[in-house]
Amino acid sequence: MNNQKGMATLAVVSGVVLIIALFAISVGSSGISDIKKSQNVVIDSQQRANAKAGLDCAIAVFEEKGLNPKNADFSQSVFDVCKAPTNSSSIRLTDNTTHWTLSATSGYAVQSVLIKSGGATAAAFKTSGSLVIDGGNAWIPAKGDKVGTDGDIGIYECIAIIAGGDVTIDVGKSSAEFKSALTGTNERCHESFSTHIPPDTDPVTNEFESDILDNQENIDVFQDLFDTPKDNWGSVKKTFDVKITTGSAISDKEVVSSCGSTVKSEIDAGKKKIWVDGDCFIAGLSGAGSSENPPLVVIKNGVVGAKDAFTFHGTIFQFTVDYSESSLADSWGAYQKTDGTGHNLCEDGAMSSLCAELILEYKNDSSKWGKLPFYFHGSYESKGSYLVDVPGSISLVKGSFKPGYDEGKDPLPGGSGIPRILKGSIHDF
Numbered sequence: 083m084n085n086q087k088g089m090a091t092l093a094v095v096s097g098v099v100l101i102i103a104l105f106a107i108s109v110g111s112s113g114i115s116d117i118k119k120s121q122n123v124v125i126d127s128q129q130r131a132n133a134k135a136g137l138d139c140a141i142a143v144f145e146e147k148g149l150n151p152k153n154a155d156f157s158q159s160v161f162d163v164c165k166a167p168t169n170s171s172s173i174r175l176t177d178n179t180t181h182w183t184l185s186a187t188s189g190y191a192v193q194s195v196l197i198k199s200g201g202a203t204a205a206a207f208k209t210s211g212s213l214v215i216d217g218g219n220a221w222i223p224a225k226g227d228k229v230g231t232d233g234d235i236g237i238y239e240c241i242a243i244i245a246g247g248d249v250t251i252d253v254g255k256s257s258a259e260f261k262s263a264l265t266g267t268n269e270r271c272h273e274s275f276s277t278h279i280p281p282d283t284d285p286v287t288n289e290f291e292s293d294i295l296d297n298q299e300n301i302d303v304f305q306d307l308f309d310t311p312k313d314n315w316g317s318v319k320k321t322f323d324v325k326i327t328t329g330s331a332i333s334d335k336e337v338v339s340s341c342g343s344t345v346k347s348e349i350d351a352g353k354k355k356i357w358v359d360g361d362c363f364i365a366g367l368s369g370a371g372s373s374e375n376p377p378l379v380v381i382k383n384g385v386v387g388a389k390d391a392f393t394f395h396g397t398i399f400q401f402t403v404d405y406s407e408s409s410l411a412d413s414w415g416a417y418q419k420t421d422g423t424g425h426n427l428c429e430d431g432a433m434s435s436l437c438a439e440l441i442l443e444y445k446n447d448s449s450k451w452g453k454l455p456f457y458f459h460g461s462y463e464s465k466g467s468y469l470v471d472v473p474g475s476i477s478l479v480k481g482s483f484k485p486g487y488d489e490g491k492d493p494l495p496g497g498s499g500i501p502r503i504l505k506g507s508i509h510d511f
Contacts, residue, residue: 125189126190126191128188129188129189129190129191130188130191130193132168132169132170132188132189132191133168133170133186133187133188133191133192133193134186134193135167135168135169135170135186136164136165136168136169136170136173136186136187136188136193137173137184137185137186137193137194137195139161139163139164139167139168139173139186140161140164140173140184140186141184141195141503143160143161143163143164144184144197144503145503147160150227150228150501151175151177151182151197151501152227152228152229152501153227153228153229154228154229154230154231155228155231158174158175161173161174161175164186168186168188169188170186170187170188171187171188171189172185172186172187173185173186173187175197181196181197182196182197182501183195183196183197184196184197184503195503196503197501197502197503203244203306204224204226204241204467204487205223205224205241205242205243205244205295205467205487206221206222206223206224206241206242206243206262206467206468206485206486206487207221207242207243207244207467207468207469207485208243208244208245208301208303208306208467208468208469208470209244209245209246209247209301209303209469209470209471209472209475209477210245210246210301210302210303210470210471210472210473210475211245211246211247211453211455211470211472211473211474211475211476211477212245212246212247212248212249212250212475212476212477213243213245213247213248213249213250213476213477213479214250214252214476214477214478214479215249215250215251215252215260215479215483216252216254216478216479216480216481217252217253217254217258217479217480217481217482217483218253218254218256218257218258218259218260218482219251219253219258219259219260219261219482219483219484220260220261220262220263220484221242221243221260221261221262221263221484221485221486222262222263222264222265222465222485222486222487223240223241223242223262223263223264223271223275223293223487224240224241224242224467224487225238225239225240225264225269225487226238226239226240226241226275227239229272230272232270234268235268235269235270236268236269236270237269237270237271237272238264238269238270238271238272238275239271239272239275239292240262240263240264240271240272240275240276240293241275241293241295242262242277242293242294243293243294243295243296244295244298244301245295245296245297245298245301246297246298246299246301246473247296247297247474247476248287248288248296248297249287249288249290249294249296250285250286250287250288251279251285251286251287251290252284252285252286253279253280253281253282253283254282255282256281256282257281258281258482259278259279259280259281260277260278260279261276261277261278261279262276262277262278262293262294263276265486271293273291274291274292275291275292275293276291276293277290277291277293277294302471303399303401303469303470303471304401304471307399307469312401312403312471315382315401315403319357319380319382321355322355322356322357322380323348323353323354323355323356324348324353324355324356324357325356325357325359326341326344326345326348326356326357326358326359327358327359327360328341328358328359328360328361328362328384329360329361330360330361330412330413330431331361331363331385331413331414331415331431331432331433332412332413332415332429332431332432334360334361334432335430335431335432336432337360338360338361338362338363338431338432338433339363339432340363340366341358341360341361341362341363341364341366341432342362342363342364342365342366342367342368342388343366343367344366345358345362345364345366345367345370345379346366346367346368346369346370349367349370349371349377349396350370352375353377354375354376354377354378355377355378355380356377356378356379356380357380357382358379358380358381358382358384359382359383359384360381360382360383360384361384361385361386361413361432361433362381362384362385362386363386363387363388363432363433364386364387364388364392364398365388365389365390365392367379367388367392367394368388368391368392368393368394369393369394370394370395370396371394371395371396371465371466372395373395373465373488376395376396376397376465376466376488377396377397378396378397378399379396379397379398379399380399380400380401381398381399381400381401382400382401382402382403383402383403383405383409384400384413385410385413385414385433385454385455385456385457386398386400386455386456386457387414387433387436387456387457387458388458388459388460388462389435389436389439389458389459389460390460390461391460391461392458392460392461392462392463392464393463393464394463394464394465394466395464395465395466395488396464396465396466397466397467397468397469397488398466398467398468398469399467399469399470399471400455400456400469400470400471400472401470401471401472402455402471402472405472406452407452407453408452409452410451410452410453410454410455410472410475411448411451411452413433414428414433414436414437414440414451414454414457415428415429415430415431415433415434415437416428416429416437416440416441416448416451417429418446418448425446426441426444426446426448427441428441436457436459439459440454440457443478450476453474453475453476454475454476454477454478455470455472455475455477456468456470456475456477456478456479457477457478457479458478458479458480458481458483459479459480459481460480460481460482461481461482461484462479462481462482462483462484462485463484463485463486464484464485464486465486465487465488466485466486466487466488467485467487467488468485
């Protein structure tokens with residue numbers, strides 16, 4: 083009997099010891115597991131931090147070097163400089179047809195950002211409407227993607243004109259010709275992006291090389307220039323150094339006539355961004371601007387005209403908001419005689435000399451006056467873009483029109499289809 087009680091006590095004690103032992107093992111295993119989990123968290127955080135640092139470095143290289151993955155000489159090795167300092171195992175740019183993905187990897191962690199090409203946004207002349215060019219021209223286009231080489235010469239896609247409507251070029255029956263070409267000694271436009279119209283050629287409409295883009299859909303010049311919807315033009319205006327109001331070419335003749343010289347005086351005084359509300363005869367602006375400090379002149383709700391010799395180093399942008407064709411027509415000063423003949427005459431206003439020329443151009447077709455935001459006749463040479471955001475309009479230039487896009491200095495963002503980092507697209511995997 084005592085032996086049986088002893089065995090029972092021994093069994094109970096052995097069971098308790100076993101339970102304690104199992105508990106101890108469980109606690110020990112749990113502690114080891116927690117340590118491993120903590121180690122994994124630390125390693126994961128380190129890898130994510132390394133990948134993020136690698137991506138930040140790669141983005142900096144991409145933007146500072148102005149890289150373009152579509153260029154023939156693009157190489158992934160350009161990102162190798164970022165690997166060792168950030169402990170990234172790989173940094174690569176992957177082509178996904180509609181976009182590129184720039185990724186940095188460290189262990190199992192991946193950080194990436196999207197890169198997209200916004201299409202052709204830069205040009206020597208860009209308009210949401212149509213453009214008629216009459217005379218000899220030599221254009222310096224915006225330089226886009228590098229598509230090849232010829233010895234030491236880089237071959238590029240080029241954009242001279244972008245229009246939401248038609249483009250017509252008439253060199254006339256003289257020795258004048260139209261050509262668009264880069265001027266650098268080690269660069270030239272690809273033959274498919276270099277329009278040349280020989281002298282004594284009939285007018286050409288919408289049949290050009292790819293440097294002249296006509297009837298482009300959804301052109302939003304204001305959005306492209308300021309990265310802001312046109313409806314928010316007021317917020318953009320607040321950022322300008324100088325704000326000038328000119329009014330009407332008829333009722334405010336003297337102010338509009340001196341608009342160009344007024345703007346020039348502000349530029350000469352060091353101002354870089356000038357905003358004009360109303361019509362502007364820009365002849366007095368000639369000679370303003372410089373390659374070191376090219377200005378941006380914005381003209382809202384007004385027509386722009388000039389004649390004779392004109393030079394300018396900067397960008398001019400015209401746009402309208404809730405502005406009617408009748409308002410544009412009135413600014414030029416044309417009116418019909420009351421004798422029932424339908425003939426047009428010109429009022430005495432800031433644009434009267436141009437109005438007289440336009441009567442010869444348009445005859446008695448009054449419908450064209452309200453579609454004309456910009457008219458120039460003379461010798462025009464510039465470095466920078468001329469931009470027009472007046473949908474349905476038809477700009478007219480006559481004479482020797484020689485605009486040139488100023489690469490790196492022009493305020494237009496985006497470039498000619500050059501891929502850019504897509505804001506807000508960084509992903510952490």
